[in-house]
Amino acid sequence: MVKEIENNFGKILIAEQVIETVAGLSAMECYGLVGMSSKNMQDGIAELLGWDNLSKGVSVEIQEDKLKVELNIVVEYGTNIHEVANNIIDRVKYTLKNRLGIEVNNIDINVQGVRIGNGTE
Amino acid sequence: MAQNEVIKTINGKLFKKMCYGALNRLKDQQSYIDSLNVFPVPDGDTGTNMLLTFQEAVENLDQVKSERIDKLTQALSKGALMGARGNSGVILSQLLRGFSEANKYKKVMGNEDLIKSLSMAARIAYQGVLKPVEGTILTVSRKAAKRAEDLRDIEDIDQLLEKVIESAHKALNKTPEQLPQLKEAGVVDAGGQGYLTILEGMRAGLTGKVEVTEKKVTKREVSEEEVDLKYGYCTQTLINVKDKSVDIEEIKNDIEQFGDSLMVVGDEEIIKIHIHTNHPGIILEYALKTGSLKDIKIDNMKLQNAEMREKHEMKQKEEYDNLKDNSTEDFDEKLIMNSKVKELNRKTGIIAVAKGKGIKNILLELGVDLIIDGGQSMNPSINDFVDALEKIDQDKVLILPNNKNIISAAQQASSLSDKDISVVETKAIPQAIAALLVFNDQEELEDLKNNMESEIINVKTIEITNAVKNSKVNGYEIEENDVLGLVNGTIKAVGNSELEVIEELIKSDWEDEDLITIYFGDGASEEDAQEIKKKFTERSSDAEVEIYKGGQPLYPYIISLE
Numbered sequence: 001m002v003k004e005i006e007n008n009f010g011k012i013l014i015a016e017q018v019i020e021t022v023a024g025l026s027a028m029e030c031y032g033l034v035g036m037s038s039k040n041m042q043d044g045i046a047e048l049l050g051w052d053n054l055s056k057g058v059s060v061e062i063q064e065d066k067l068k069v070e071l072n073i074v075v076e077y078g079t080n081i082h083e084v085a086n087n088i089i090d091r092v093k094y095t096l097k098n099r100l101g102i103e104v105n106n107i108d109i110n111v112q113g114v115r116i117g118n119g120t121e
Numbered sequence: 122m123a124q125n126e127v128i129k130t131i132n133g134k135l136f137k138k139m140c141y142g143a144l145n146r147l148k149d150q151q152s153y154i155d156s157l158n159v160f161p162v163p164d165g166d167t168g169t170n171m172l173l174t175f176q177e178a179v180e181n182l183d184q185v186k187s188e189r190i191d192k193l194t195q196a197l198s199k200g201a202l203m204g205a206r207g208n209s210g211v212i213l214s215q216l217l218r219g220f221s222e223a224n225k226y227k228k229v230m231g232n233e234d235l236i237k238s239l240s241m242a243a244r245i246a247y248q249g250v251l252k253p254v255e256g257t258i259l260t261v262s263r264k265a266a267k268r269a270e271d272l273r274d275i276e277d278i279d280q281l282l283e284k285v286i287e288s289a290h291k292a293l294n295k296t297p298e299q300l301p302q303l304k305e306a307g308v309v310d311a312g313g314q315g316y317l318t319i320l321e322g323m324r325a326g327l328t329g330k331v332e333v334t335e336k337k338v339t340k341r342e343v344s345e346e347e348v349d350l351k352y353g354y355c356t357q358t359l360i361n362v363k364d365k366s367v368d369i370e371e372i373k374n375d376i377e378q379f380g381d382s383l384m385v386v387g388d389e390e391i392i393k394i395h396i397h398t399n400h401p402g403i404i405l406e407y408a409l410k411t412g413s414l415k416d417i418k419i420d421n422m423k424l425q426n427a428e429m430r431e432k433h434e435m436k437q438k439e440e441y442d443n444l445k446d447n448s449t450e451d452f453d454e455k456l457i458m459n460s461k462v463k464e465l466n467r468k469t470g471i472i473a474v475a476k477g478k479g480i481k482n483i484l485l486e487l488g489v490d491l492i493i494d495g496g497q498s499m500n501p502s503i504n505d506f507v508d509a510l511e512k513i514d515q516d517k518v519l520i521l522p523n524n525k526n527i528i529s530a531a532q533q534a535s536s537l538s539d540k541d542i543s544v545v546e547t548k549a550i551p552q553a554i555a556a557l558l559v560f561n562d563q564e565e566l567e568d569l570k571n572n573m574e575s576e577i578i579n580v581k582t583i584e585i586t587n588a589v590k591n592s593k594v595n596g597y598e599i600e601e602n603d604v605l606g607l608v609n610g611t612i613k614a615v616g617n618s619e620l621e622v623i624e625e626l627i628k629s630d631w632e633d634e635d636l637i638t639i640y641f642g643d644g645a646s647e648e649d650a651q652e653i654k655k656k657f658t659e660r661s662s663d664a665e666v667e668i669y670k671g672g673q674p675l676y677p678y679i680i681s682l683e
Contacts, residue, residue, distance in 0.1 A: 031212045076249040080205040
């Protein structure tokens, strides 16, 4: 599926994957989120995704003029997860609107894992 | 550091003091930190977010009876975690968590513990992101910690903190080099500034004296100070939203007109409004419609800036004096009396509302006794009218409001006065001019009003102005700065240039008028007006076109057609 934006001069088509990547990257700018995890979590193991395939942790659903985004994330232990998730929603919404000109109707966040700091002390 | 006492350990009491110090300092600097924000992102209120987070942390700290450092830092960290707001708030909560982890099982904090706390704070904060961005609060905390690690032999905590703050400050000043966005905006990182502020505040709390790191005056701040002069009250409130469907954009659009530095942020439950305005009441009333209010804060910025304002006003006056050519009248005055008309000893006095030197001059020449300064978006108050009515000698007075938003104020003022008053409902300057032409001092007030109002109908007014915001009116999609053409107050044409809009209006709204008067205002020149004149004469060779310098703000052109 592609997202269509139409104006006087023609149409702009934005591929789902582009939206996924932009959403993933902008989410990564948020503090507290240590990574995205795969959306197809079959084994029940939340695995951190690398920078190249962040889009695997994001699913985008386009229904006519509505857009739904779902993000699967891993957060840092000890943060206010609720607030981190809120920040991500705000940030993703803002970025998609400003970078792509797309208004998102719904953003769902699935917190799939908590990373406990590596080697404190 | 004139104190002889060397502080080697921090006990519970002292730690609390340090936190209060930091909180106070953060409060002082809140708006400064806010002004450093580069991105207009939804959680962009860095200073506010950090303050709210730290406030919650300190409130939680207050509840703790124990004087053990471990208990206290833990409470601080927990409070920050619960109260974390925005990105910067979450980072701050992690820094404080580091503080708390470093002080586990500690009763008091020595210099080594403080160093460990700083490092731990930075380390834990770094863990919160997969790929930390340098040039942010993270960098500042890391550099400060690194410096602290090298200072293990300094036992005096005050001295230690001084050195740490120094390097934090240095790191902060380098943030524009690390993040191009900061450089572009000419600011340092807001979050980093927040961390520095907290450290400074802690030190101030420690020694009981307040030391100020000089604020770097940034471009942003300068512009904000200028703005402050225009609007007197910094108004902030939180709204607990009743109706979840409230649209933040809509709120923005609705209250934008009342001031600037507008910020509306929030989610479905809580919305925060921040605006610099002259009418805090209106904003609060408006906010009440959306839900219940919380944490209302109104600061009189004018008072704070009184001195600066004075300077500014003097400068403005100077500029104004330069602008005034040979005229001796002070056109900036709220009220202008017409001394020439006074000699005529007329029975009926006329009060008109106008803006712009040229237009005022024309009105005075046509026999207006008194002019009140005002117009679109500068509506005079009822009080101004009452003042004017007192000043005028005659007992019978006609008022020409010249704007549809001012008519009601004029009517209310007239009901407050003992004088015999009639408000002629003029909605634009050309109407006032038409009305003045039929003025006859021998007639009764009611007859005069009727005569004038029937004359007004024959005048068509075209106003050209620029859109101040995006909106949709009359089926027109209007974008900010578009040129709008209004005919008798209704938008009839939208375009990119004044000429284009006028041409369109000539096409659509021409009714074979033969007397056309163009008043050009601020942002328009006589040459441009000549161009417009050409357009009219092209349309009808019989038309007589006159051009006057109106000097009115906001409307580059006001055109009357008769």
